Amino acid sequence: MIKIKVKENNNKIEEISITGHAMYDDFGKDIVCSSVSSIVITTVNAIERINKDSISYTEEPFCLKLEKENEITEKLIENMISLLKELEEQYPKNIKFL
Secondary structure (H helix, E strand, O other): OEEEEEEEEOOEEEEEEEEOOOOOOOOOOOHHHHHHHHHHHHHHHHHHHHHHHHEEEEOOOEEEEEOOOOHHHHHHHHHHHHHHHHHHHHOOOOEEEO
16 A cells, blocks of 8 residues: 655645555556656656755655745645545555555
8 A cells, every 4th residue: 555644844744755555456557656656756846847945855765855935846745645635535445645
């Protein structure tokens, strides 16, 4: 199962960690994992093009930290979380927010 943890402070997102595997299908064929990867990579790439100093991240395990307050970055992160929550609704056995 993919596990997503969002750390907030004063209603501001500080950190997002994503671990695990959806186990929906074999590695390389798993549409849930592919969807999560696509959502996250697209978001990170967009943020880096706008203001790469506003975030830092590690890939394995994935952990994204917001380094500087930035309205556009915050909106992109909120959008990413919204999309991941939609996936959680569609695949509750494979992805979960903690």
